[in-house]
Amino acid sequence: MQFSSAIHDALFKSKFVDKTKFTIMWENQRRGKSGVADEADLMENLLPFWIDNYFTHPSYLKIDNKPVLYVYRPQFLVQDLGGIENVAKAFNLMRAACREKGFDGLHILGEYRGLDPNHLELMKQLGLDYTFAYCWNLPNNPTPEQAIQAQMDNINKTQQLGVLPQVVTVSQAWSGWKDEGSIWKIPPSDFETLLRKAKDFISTLPADELGGKMLLLDNWNEWGEGHYLAPYREYGFGYLDAVRTVFAEDSGPHVDLIPEDIGFGPYDAAYKAHRQQEQQSRNEAAQELK
Numbered sequence: 001m002q003f004s005s006a007i008h009d010a011l012f013k014s015k016f017v018d019k020t021k022f023t024i025m026w027e028n029q030r031r032g033k034s035g036v037a038d039e040a041d042l043m044e045n046l047l048p049f050w051i052d053n054y055f056t057h058p059s060y061l062k063i064d065n066k067p068v069l070y071v072y073r074p075q076f077l078v079q080d081l082g083g084i085e086n087v088a089k090a091f092n093l094m095r096a097a098c099r100e101k102g103f104d105g106l107h108i109l110g111e112y113r114g115l116d117p118n119h120l121e122l123m124k125q126l127g128l129d130y131t132f133a134y135c136w137n138l139p140n141n142p143t144p145e146q147a148i149q150a151q152m153d154n155i156n157k158t159q160q161l162g163v164l165p166q167v168v169t170v171s172q173a174w175s176g177w178k179d180e181g182s183i184w185k186i187p188p189s190d191f192e193t194l195l196r197k198a199k200d201f202i203s204t205l206p207a208d209e210l211g212g213k214m215l216l217l218d219n220w221n222e223w224g225e226g227h228y229l230a231p232y233r234e235y236g237f238g239y240l241d242a243v244r245t246v247f248a249e250d251s252g253p254h255v256d257l258i259p260e261d262i263g264f265g266p267y268d269a270a271y272k273a274h275r276q277q278e279q280q281s282r283n284e285a286a287q288e289l290k
Contacts, residue, residue, distance in 0.1 A: 012057075023061040024054055025070035025111075028077070035080045039090050042081070047094055051101055063210060065104040072134070074110035074126055075119075088127035107210060109167060113137055115154065120163035130210055131158070132167040135174060135218045135227060139182050144190040147171075152197050165209050169216040170198045172239060175226025183226065188238030195246040217243065231258065 011017055028035045036042040054060050055067040062068070071077075077087045091108055098106040110123045113133040123131055138150045151170055158166050173185035186194060198215055205212035221230040229239040237256045244251060259265035 008053075011059075017059050021059055021061040023068045023070065024050070025072055027072045028080075029073040031076065035076055037080070039081055039086065039093070042090055043093055043097065047097055051098070055098065055103070056101065062103070063107060063213065066107045067098060067103060068107045068109070068210070070109045070111065070132065071128070072111050074123060074128060077126070084122070084125050088125065091127040109210075115157050115161070117161050117163055120158075120161060124164045128164065130167050131164045132216060133169040133218075135169065135171045135225075137182075138171075138174065138184060141182050142184050144184075144186045147184050147186050148190060148194045148197065151194065152201070155198070155201060159205075165205075165211055167211045167214060167216060168198055168202055169218050170194050171218040171227055172229060173227045177224055179226070185226070188235050188242045191239055192242035192245055195242060199246055231256070 007022070011020075011022060026034075036046055050069075055062075060067060074087070077090070078084055081087050081090055094108070095106045107129050108127070109130040109132050110126065110128040111134050112119060112123060112131050113136055120131060133154070136151050136154055138147055142150060155166070155168050171186075172191055175183045195215075202212055202215055207213075217229060219225070219227045219229070221228050229243070231237045231240065240256075244254070
C-alpha cells in the first residue's frame with residue numbers, strides 16, 4: 001500500500017473513474033516485502049483485499065467476466081509457496097475464489113521478456129494463462145528501425161515457440177535507471193509503424209484468447225526508465241496521436257488539453273508551495289534555537 005494513493009485517493013475519487021478501465025500488476029520482486037509468506041497469506045490476506053478493493057470495482061478490467069491480473073515475477077512464487085505444484089494449486093484456488101464471488105474465473109498473466117523455452121515451460125507448469133513482456137530488452141542502442149524489427153522478431157519468436165499463449169507488448173523507448181545499458185527511442189511517427197505491425201500480428205491470434213483482444217503499450221509515464229507515452233515537451237501528444245490513428249481512426253476530431261489550458265497547473269505548483277512552506281518552517285525553527 002506504499003503508493004496506494006494513486007488508486008484509492010486519485011483514480012477512485014476522480015470524476016472520470018467510470019470512463020476508464022484499470023488493472024493491477026503484482027510487483028512481487030522485492031523478496032520478503034512484496035511476495036507472500038505461504039498459501040494462507042495469499043488466500044486469506046492478499047487475494048481477499050484485491051477482490052474487495054479492485055476486482056469488484058466497476059472500472060476494473062474484466063474480460064469474459066474474468067478479472068485480469070498481471071504477476072511481475074511469477075517464478076519467485078516457487079520459493080514463496082514451496083514448489084511449482086503449489087504455485088499451480090494456488091492459482092487454481094485463486095480462480096475458484098473469484099468464481100465464488102460471481103466471476104467466471106481469473107486471467108493470470110506472467111511477465112517474461114526473453115525467449116528461453118525452458119523458462120516459458122516453467123511458466124506453463126506454474127499454471128499461468130499467458131506470458132507478457134513488461135518491456136523488451138534490445139541491446140546495442142538500436143536505431144528506431146532496428147528497435148521495431150527486434151521487437152517484432154521477439155513477438156514472432158515467442159509465438160513460434162508455442163509454449164504459452166502471449167499478450168503482445170510494444171515498447172516506445174528505454175534508458176534504464178541512470179541511463180545504464182542500451183538506450184534507444186522510437187519517435188511517434190515510427191511508433192505508429194510499430195503499432196500497425198503489432199495490430200496486424202494480433203489479428204492472427206485466436207479470437208478467444210486475450211492475445212487476440214488486447215495489446216499492451218509500454219509505458220504510460222515511467223520517466224525514470226525512459227519509456228513513456230504521456231504528453232511531454234519533446235513530442236507533445238505525438239505518441240497518443242499515433243495510438244489514436246492506428247486504433248481509433250474513425251473517432252473524429254479532438255482537442256488536446258493540458259492542465260494549464262483549463263486553469264490547473266503548472267503541475268508542480270502545489271509541490272513547490274509545499275517545499276517553500278517546509279523551508280520557511282525550518283528557518284523559523286532555526287531562529288528559535290539561536
